[in-house]
Amino acid sequence: MSVLRALASTIGKMFAADLWLTIGVVAIVALAAAALRANLAPPGSLPFLIAAAIAAALAVGVVRGARPKA
Amino acid sequence: MISLATAAPTIGAAFVASSVEAVEAFTIVLAVSVVRGVRPAALGAVAALVLLALVVAVLGPLIAAIPVHGLQLVVGVLLLAFGLGWLRKAVLRAGGALALHDEAAAFEEETRALRGEAQAHASAADWLAGMAAFKAVLLEGTEVVFIVLAIGARPGLLGPAAIGAAAACALIFATGLFLRAPLARIPENSMKFVVGALLAGFGVFWCCEGMGAPWPGGDLAIAPLIAFYLVAGLLMAWAVRAMRTRTRTA
Numbered sequence: 001m002s003v004l005r006a007l008a009s010t011i012g013k014m015f016a017a018d019l020w021l022t023i024g025v026v027a028i029v030a031l032a033a034a035a036l037r038a039n040l041a042p043p044g045s046l047p048f049l050i051a052a053a054i055a056a057a058l059a060v061g062v063v064r065g066a067r068p069k070a
Numbered sequence: 071m072i073s074l075a076t077a078a079p080t081i082g083a084a085f086v087a088s089s090v091e092a093v094e095a096f097t098i099v100l101a102v103s104v105v106r107g108v109r110p111a112a113l114g115a116v117a118a119l120v121l122l123a124l125v126v127a128v129l130g131p132l133i134a135a136i137p138v139h140g141l142q143l144v145v146g147v148l149l150l151a152f153g154l155g156w157l158r159k160a161v162l163r164a165g166g167a168l169a170l171h172d173e174a175a176a177f178e179e180e181t182r183a184l185r186g187e188a189q190a191h192a193s194a195a196d197w198l199a200g201m202a203a204f205k206a207v208l209l210e211g212t213e214v215v216f217i218v219l220a221i222g223a224r225p226g227l228l229g230p231a232a233i234g235a236a237a238a239c240a241l242i243f244a245t246g247l248f249l250r251a252p253l254a255r256i257p258e259n260s261m262k263f264v265v266g267a268l269l270a271g272f273g274v275f276w277c278c279e280g281m282g283a284p285w286p287g288g289d290l291a292i293a294p295l296i297a298f299y300l301v302a303g304l305l306m307a308w309a310v311r312a313m314r315t316r317t318r319t320a
Contacts, residue, residue: 003205010209014216015148017155025150029143033281046283051274051295054150055302058270061158066167066310068317 020064024057077230079292080221083272084234087217087265090258091210092242097173097252098206099243101180105188106199114203122211129219130228138224143280145223146273152216153269160263161303165310170259177252214239221272267303271296 016022032050035041041049095115103111133141162168184202188195214235222231246253275292278285285291 003201003208006205006209007212010212014155014213015151018158021154021158022151025154026147029147029150029277029281032277032283033143036281036283043283044286046281047274047278047285047291050278050283051298054154054270054274055299058154058158058161058299058302059306061154062161062165062306062310065158065162066165066313 018061018065021057021061024060025054028053028057076289077227079289080227080230081234081237083221083268084218084231085238086261087221087268088214088235088238089242089256090261090265091214091217092239093173093253093256093258094176095207095210096242096246097177098180099203100246100250100252101177101184102199102203105181105184106196110196110200111203114200114205115207117200118204118207118211121208122215125215126218126228126232129215130222133219133223134225134228139280139282141223141280142276145220146276146278146280148216149220149269149273149276152213152220153266153273155266156262157266157270157299157303160259160266161307162310163259164263164304164307166314167310172254173252173256173258174254177254217269220269223276263303264300267296267299270299 028050032041032046032053036043036046099111099115102114159168163170180202184199187198191198218228218231218235222228242253271292272295274295275285285295
């Protein structure tokens with residue numbers, strides 16, 4: 001049982017070590033897919049927008065992690 | 071038949087990403103072999119490797135049956151969630167906001183814990199030691215399996231990804247067994263930095279492919295994407311370090 005518990009914990013940590021970062025990634029991809037479907041963004045520019053948004057999400061995650069704990 | 075030019079980036083990516091996990095698993099397997107001998111360490115590690123190989127053998131063909139665009143989108147999101155987590159941690163470590171992972175300290179700690187357990191449960195010491203090796207290889211290997219399945223989630227690329235991962239694990243374990251010491255000199259954080267950027271690059275590329283907004287240049291866009299996240303990560307690490315220095319001197 002302890003192996004299964006550790007396995008579940010490892011899988012959870014793999015994808016949600018920083019829950020806000022994971023939520024950010026999912027939100028960016030969902031928004032991009034919606035924008036593409038609704039023809040709100042030209043398909044040619046979307047990859048660059050996604051790459052930039054992901055870098056911004058990473059920057060926010062780093063800033064949150066670097067803040068001294070209260 | 072996949073050309074070497076197509077397979078080489080996949081093999082390389084799986085090799086580097088799997089090396090980091092193999093180093094961590096080896097540290098615990100080595101601790102088990104030092105405390106209780108080679109037999110329980112080898113049995114535990116081999117049992118976990120067999121289980122992981124079965125998972126790849128079962129999941130690989132199942133994944134191949136999923137429509138490629140949907141698969142790329144899901145795998146892309148998972149790669150991003152996984153890779154950005156690594157990259158964020160590596161940036162924070164490089165910036166001094168988190169302590170660096172110390173393989174020698176991890177080895178000492180594991181050895182101490184195993185000795186304590188062996189004294190407390192003398193009759194089941196070998197079993198407990200074997201389970202520790204099994205658990206370490208299974209848990210670190212789970213991440214390797216995900217990397218192999220994710221990087222190889224394209225027709226014909228599962229084999230090259232598995233070869234890259236297997237070569238990394240074999241090389242790390244062979245080196246470690248030859249040295250009989252934890253591989254503390256391997257620059258683990260730098261490797262995690264590179265792997266995080268690599269997984270983020272693959273993740274963004276596959277999300278775009280999966281949602282029908284492909285990158286100009288096709289597969290050739292992966293290398294610049296990886297470089298972009300590597301440079302972005304380095305700049306962030308520099309900014310974190312500068313921020314911490316300013317805070318200390320204020």
